[in-house]
Amino acid sequence: xxxxxxxxxxxxxxxxxxxxxxxxxxxxxxxxxxxxxxxxxxxxxxxxxxxxxxxxxxxxxxxxxxxxxxxxxxxxxxxxxxxxxxxxxxxxxxxxxxxxxxxxxxxxxxxxxxxxxxxxxxxxxxxxxxxxxxxxxxxxxxxxxxxxxxxxxxxxxxxxxxxxxxxxxxxxxxxxxxxxxxxxxxxxxxxxxxxxxxxxxxxxxxxxxxxxxxxxxxxxxxxxxxxxxxxxxxxxxxxxxxxxxxxxxxxxxxxxxxxxxxxxxxxxxxxxxxxxxxxxxxxxxxxxxxxxxxxxxxxxxxxxxxxxxxxxxxxxxxxxxxxxxxxxxxxxxxxxxxxxxxxxxxxxxxxxxxxxxxxxxxxxxxxxxxxxxxxxxxxxxxxxxxxxxxxxxxxxxxxxxxxxxxxxxxxxxxxxxxxxxxxxxxxxxxxxxxxxxxxxxxxxxxxxxxxxxxxxxxxxxxxxxxxxxxxxxxxxxxxxxxxxxxxxxxxxxxxxxxxxxxxxxxxxxxxxxxxxxxxxxxxxxxxxxxxxxxxxxxxxxxxxxxxxxxxxxxxxxxxxxxxxxxxxxxx
Amino acid sequence: xxxxxxxxxxxxxxxxxxxxxxxxxxxxxxxxxxxxxxxxxxxxxxxxxxxxxxxxxxxxxxxxxxxxxxxxxxxxxxxxxxxxxxxxxxxxxxxxxxxxx
Ligand code: SF4
Numbered sequence: 001x002x003x004x005x006x007x008x009x010x011x012x013x014x015x016x017x018x019x020x021x022x023x024x025x026x027x028x029x030x031x032x033x034x035x036x037x038x039x040x041x042x043x044x045x046x047x048x049x050x051x052x053x054x055x056x057x058x059x060x061x062x063x064x065x066x067x068x069x070x071x072x073x074x075x076x077x078x079x080x081x082x083x084x085x086x087x088x089x090x091x092x093x094x095x096x097x098x099x100x101x102x103x104x105x106x107x108x109x110x111x112x113x114x115x116x117x118x119x120x121x122x123x124x125x126x127x128x129x130x131x132x133x134x135x136x137x138x139x140x141x142x143x144x145x146x147x148x149x150x151x152x153x154x155x156x157x158x159x160x161x162x163x164x165x166x167x168x169x170x171x172x173x174x175x176x177x178x179x180x181x182x183x184x185x186x187x188x189x190x191x192x193x194x195x196x197x198x199x200x201x202x203x204x205x206x207x208x209x210x211x212x213x214x215x216x217x218x219x220x221x222x223x224x225x226x227x228x229x230x231x232x233x234x235x236x237x238x239x240x241x242x243x244x245x246x247x248x249x250x251x252x253x254x255x256x257x258x259x260x261x262x263x264x265x266x267x268x269x270x271x272x273x274x275x276x277x278x279x280x281x282x283x284x285x286x287x288x289x290x291x292x293x294x295x296x297x298x299x300x301x302x303x304x305x306x307x308x309x310x311x312x313x314x315x316x317x318x319x320x321x322x323x324x325x326x327x328x329x330x331x332x333x334x335x336x337x338x339x340x341x342x343x344x345x346x347x348x349x350x351x352x353x354x355x356x357x358x359x360x361x362x363x364x365x366x367x368x369x370x371x372x373x374x375x376x377x378x379x380x381x382x383x384x385x386x387x388x389x390x391x392x393x394x395x396x397x398x399x400x401x402x403x404x405x406x407x408x409x410x411x412x413x414x415x416x417x418x419x420x421x422x423x424x425x426x427x428x429x430x431x432x433x434x435x436x437x438x439x440x441x442x443x444x445x446x447x448x449x450x451x452x453x454x455x456x457x458x459x460x461x462x463x464x465x466x467x468x469x470x471x472x473x474x475x476x477x478x479x480x481x482x483x484x485x486x487x488x489x490x491x492x493x494x495x496x497x498x499x500x501x502x503x504x505x506x507x508x509x510x511x512x513x514x515x516x517x518x519x520x521x522x523x524x525x526x527x528x529x530x531x532x533x534x535x536x537x538x539x540x541x542x543x544x545x546x547x548x549x550x551x552x553x554x555x556x557x558x559x560x561x562x563x564x565x566x567x568x569x570x571x
Numbered sequence: 572x573x574x575x576x577x578x579x580x581x582x583x584x585x586x587x588x589x590x591x592x593x594x595x596x597x598x599x600x601x602x603x604x605x606x607x608x609x610x611x612x613x614x615x616x617x618x619x620x621x622x623x624x625x626x627x628x629x630x631x632x633x634x635x636x637x638x639x640x641x642x643x644x645x646x647x648x649x650x651x652x653x654x655x656x657x658x659x660x661x662x663x664x665x666x667x668x669x670x671x672x
Contacts, residue, residue: 043582043625044582044583044625045625046624046625050582050622050628050629064580064585064628064629066587066648066651066652067585067586067587067652067655067656067663068580068584068585068586068587069585097662112585112662113585114583114584114585115582115583115584115585116583116584366658366659437647437648437651438651438656438657438658438659439656443648446651446657446658448656448658449657449658452658498646498647499647500647
């Protein structure tokens with residue numbers, strides 16, 4: 001019997017600890033779907049012009065891209081149930097071209113839906129408590145968080161109930177549905193920031209005060225794009241139950257003073273930057289002080305308690321030992337398995353469990369893409385071995401957040417059969433890449449084939465491990481969906497004299513010590529960029545003070561000079 | 572003289588289409604080529620009518636080069652658009668038999 005033979009039948013009733021729709025939510029999403037069906041019918045019948053229809057389709061996540069329509073499906077804070085992931089696989093097969101693309105905002109995009117069928121897709125999504133609302137438009141977008149929320153051993157508090165509270169509060173919020181520009185909120189419950197909160201319009205870091213009471217450090221004014229700026233601290237500690245009122249005050253200040261005259265200056269980061277953090281903070285505090293928030297705080301506490309009930313850890317086996325002899329033996333006996341464990345497995349807060357990270361970056365593959373068959377494999381594994389839950393990471397990978405140590409080997413084998421056991425998490429081939437000009441109508445250059453070529457160049461795992469922690473992030477235009485500004489090596493695809501040209505930045509960091517990378521020098525042609533990356537990596541390897549000095553530490557010590565010398569001296 | 576063809580997206584499906592003699596075609600090689608301002612105006616006029624009739628959206632002219640029966644967009648963006656994703660040769664128009672001939 002193969003180790004991949006699974007223990008529970010598919011469809012076993014595993015209910016993950018995720019928010020479940022109540023009757024109100026169900027009705028709301030169903031009505032919204034029916035409205036969109038009607039809007040599409042009216043558009044096709046000529047009763048709505050494109051100008052009238054476009055904002056309506058965008059409010060439902062429907063874009064017109066380079067080759068076709070694109071549907072962006074919301075995955076709130078990157079959490080999916082097995083049932084939902086299986087449904088996404090079904091949709092990919094029935095309505096699209098058999099695959100989906102996981103994005104840096106923990107969402108999923110279908111690249112080829114036909115407009116006439118999108119209402120059917122939305123209906124299919126609604127059946128499993130999903131939708132595409134607020135995945136576009138100048139509203140509060142999908143709230144994102146740490147992919148290991150609720151299970152990370154280093155976590156202060158579980159951010160997911162707060163994300164859900166923000167989601168419910170912001171969904172179709174009448175005051176905040178027509179902001180000057182889109183608005184992104186990210187929350188981290190761990191001091192190790194895996195949600196890149198400083199690059200968001202509002203970033204929330206969960207904290208406890210001296211007496212152990214929960215709260216947030218509130219940051220505002222971060223964003224990448226044309227003008228990359230890191231968020232600044234507005235409040236060092238905000239008591240947790242004041243969150244909605246305080247976020248509301250920030251949004252109100254932004255809604256009132258944010259620029260609507262110039263799209264490129266409309267994000268809150270420009271307002272914070274132009275006003276200065278002190279003046280912005282004073283405006284927010286004045287707005288906050290002008291209100292009476294006791295009732296709102298009481299409501300926040302009550303709502304949070306209701307939502308938290310959905311996130312209670314369920315189904316963990318009690319009293320499992322820290323170690324599992326079968327797992328230890330497999331690590332000892334199987335070098336390949338051991339390598340994957342070292343790279344892709346993370347400690348869980350519950351003894352006897354592990355967090356399994358699934359790389360969607362096979363060497364030469366398209367970062368973030370998963371076929372319908374792969375989605376089904378992951379859904380099956382989640383159901384049989386992972387309490388029915390899956391997470392999507394902003395680095396475009398997937399996670400099985402609750403796997404018993406004794407099941408890890410079987411999970412790894414099944415992943416391997418599906419082409420999902422690449423042991424490269426956090427290594428140089430675990431590249432973030434936006435769709436770029438292979439799909440995106442706004443792109444100035446391609447990003448995916450650059451990621452593929454770099455990953456192929458560094459395909460040798462020993463070499464990748466020797467290089468260590470090195471994050472490459474690639475965007476196909478200045479909008480920076482590929483987060484290139486915060487890549488250790490960032491690559492931005494531009495157009496120069498009618499051909500693709502790639503600009504390199506070094507020293508960016510999305511973590512707790514967030515930093516914007518600095519442009520290194522003139523750009524590189526499409527067929528030069530992989531060599532340029534290799535030269536940068538070789539410069540680091542030759543100059544570092546041993547493997548203990550990471551790429552970022554080396555760059556901080558020596559600056560850009562040796563890289564420039566290696567790249568440009570011979571030009 | 573620069574030549575141009577007229578492209579748009581099909582409203583109901585979203586497909587990239589080009590204006591041909593007998594309507595809209597998915598293939599660039601079948602597109603009508605305008606080589607002077609009068610011909611361009613004619614293409615734009617037909618596209619405007621079909622936009623009005625809710626058949627296509629976002630029509631615009633695209634520069635092309637053509638010789639010996641082959642036609643290619645000048646800008647790389649339009650070349651990808653005419654073919655499909657460069658990273659998925661199995662998808663888009665490039666996957667249609669004879670599409671790139
Ligand atoms: S960065 Fe530009 S090319 Fe990439 S997905 Fe965003 S808008 Fe498109």
